[in-house]
Amino acid sequence: MNGNEQARMSAQRLHAYVDGALSRSEAAEVEAFLAANPEQAAEVADWQRQNRALQALFPVSEAEARTAGMLAARAQKTGGWVKAAAALALVALGAGGGWFAHGAIGTAGGPKMAETLVEEAMLAHAVYSPEVLHPVEVGAANEAHLVGWLSKRLGARISAPDLSASGYALVGGRLLPADSGPAAQFMYENPAGDRITVYATTGSKGTLASFQFDSRHGLSGVYWQDERLRYAVVGKLDRAQLGKIAVEVYRQLI
Amino acid sequence: MSSFHERLEACLPDLWRFAFSLCRDRALADDLVQDCAERALRKRALLLPGRPLRPWLMKMLLNIFRNQMRRDRKLRAVPLDGDALERHEEFHVAPAGGDRLELAEMARSLARLPAQQREALLAVVVGGLDYAGAARALDIPVGTLMSRISRARAKLRQGAEGGSKPPLRSVR
Numbered sequence: 001m002n003g004n005e006q007a008r009m010s011a012q013r014l015h016a017y018v019d020g021a022l023s024r025s026e027a028a029e030v031e032a033f034l035a036a037n038p039e040q041a042a043e044v045a046d047w048q049r050q051n052r053a054l055q056a057l058f059p060v061s062e063a064e065a066r067t068a069g070m071l072a073a074r075a076q077k078t079g080g081w082v083k084a085a086a087a088l089a090l091v092a093l094g095a096g097g098g099w100f101a102h103g104a105i106g107t108a109g110g111p112k113m114a115e116t117l118v119e120e121a122m123l124a125h126a127v128y129s130p131e132v133l134h135p136v137e138v139g140a141a142n143e144a145h146l147v148g149w150l151s152k153r154l155g156a157r158i159s160a161p162d163l164s165a166s167g168y169a170l171v172g173g174r175l176l177p178a179d180s181g182p183a184a185q186f187m188y189e190n191p192a193g194d195r196i197t198v199y200a201t202t203g204s205k206g207t208l209a210s211f212q213f214d215s216r217h218g219l220s221g222v223y224w225q226d227e228r229l230r231y232a233v234v235g236k237l238d239r240a241q242l243g244k245i246a247v248e249v250y251r252q253l254i
Numbered sequence: 255m256s257s258f259h260e261r262l263e264a265c266l267p268d269l270w271r272f273a274f275s276l277c278r279d280r281a282l283a284d285d286l287v288q289d290c291a292e293r294a295l296r297k298r299a300l301l302l303p304g305r306p307l308r309p310w311l312m313k314m315l316l317n318i319f320r321n322q323m324r325r326d327r328k329l330r331a332v333p334l335d336g337d338a339l340e341r342h343e344e345f346h347v348a349p350a351g352g353d354r355l356e357l358a359e360m361a362r363s364l365a366r367l368p369a370q371q372r373e374a375l376l377a378v379v380v381g382g383l384d385y386a387g388a389a390r391a392l393d394i395p396v397g398t399l400m401s402r403i404s405r406a407r408a409k410l411r412q413g414a415e416g417g418s419k420p421p422l423r424s425v426r
Contacts, residue, residue: 015403019378050411051379055379057360058275059271060271067263067267067287071263
């Protein structure tokens with residue numbers, strides 16, 4: 001580039017450079033120009049600083065946390081809830097890779113917390129679901145007592161979702177110790193004797209996080225959190241079946 | 255499953271950032287984005303095939319925001335207060351852009367910009383639109399967009415260089 005061309009380096013092109021709108025070779029041209037023109041280089045550096053400040057003022061992580069689950073919530077308000085939530089669940093589940101593949105989930109308590117929730121919910125399922133004599137502490141016959149008790153211990157209103165539409169009936173529930181405090185487990189059974197558990201525990205960061213799927217130890221789990229609690233649904237079902245049930249649970253819990 | 259849903263969902267975080275940067279109020283930004291998503295789902299048939307979704311959504315959001323501002327004077331943008339900045343930092347684990355005084359200064363300078371210039375700059379930097387998309391969202395020619403961005407950046411630069419720096423509030 002000769003001196004004349006450099007002098008004619010347009011302001012537009014400098015802005016495009018700052019906004020990452022140039023090709024690599026165009027950007028290299030601008031950089032060569034800036035190296036020879038300190039005054040404009042200082043201006044461009046200021047613009048870049050402005051961009052960084054704007055990014056910091058309006059961070060992506062917060063936006064992601066606040067919009068997670070928003071389509072589902074919207075649909076609930078307008079009545080088309082189940083369909084949209086199912087779509088959301090499928091989006092989340094279909095994205096594959098489970099909880100940890102989603103960098104965006106960082107604000108939902110962080111990978112460590114998610115890891116703990118996954119392990120706890122699956123362990124609780126693995127321990128209690130094969131029980132024949134004592135699968136639960138309080139049986140479905142005393143559902144009102146069970147729900148009142150668990151809500152009190154969790155410090156948040158929780159109900160035992162009705163999963164009869166999916167063919168599962170409530171067996172009962174129990175209180176469990178979890179990393180972040182008390183946890184509640186509801187157990188369900190279908191006529192074939194297959195059991196699924198719904199797990200809820202404290203430690204929510206107060207933001208919504210949409211459904212994540214994970215599978216390990218021969219079990220599948222779907223996880224999410226709302227403003228108050230973190231949830232998991234665990235069973236030996238495939239992703240689609242469990243996703244449908246998770247959506248059902250989610251719909252009833254809020 | 256409709257891919258429109260997926261594409262819409264992928265745009266929500268940037269829509270929220272843009273909304274929040276315009277109104278500086280989280281709950282309001284939630285409402286704006288929700289309104290926008292609802293409208294988008296209702297009007298999806300109006301999006302011409304091949305047209306990018308993002309500028310269409312941003313334009314819709316901007317319209318909703320402007321209408322609300324007209325309806326409700328309380329919504330007039332105000333500078334971020336100290337509390338808001340602190341709450342920002344909760345979400346902002348690794349500060350990528352300078353210290354909090356610089357951020358506070360940026361928030362104040364931003365609030366002082368003429369609305370048109372602010373919207374142009376934010377559509378590109380925060381809304382994640384390219385120039386063509388931002389021009390479409392704002393319903394102006396690209397040349398006009400560029401000159402607004404240019405003026406916005408010059409004003410922010412003046413602001414940063416001081417002149418009449420307001421006294422800094424102590425931040426706990």
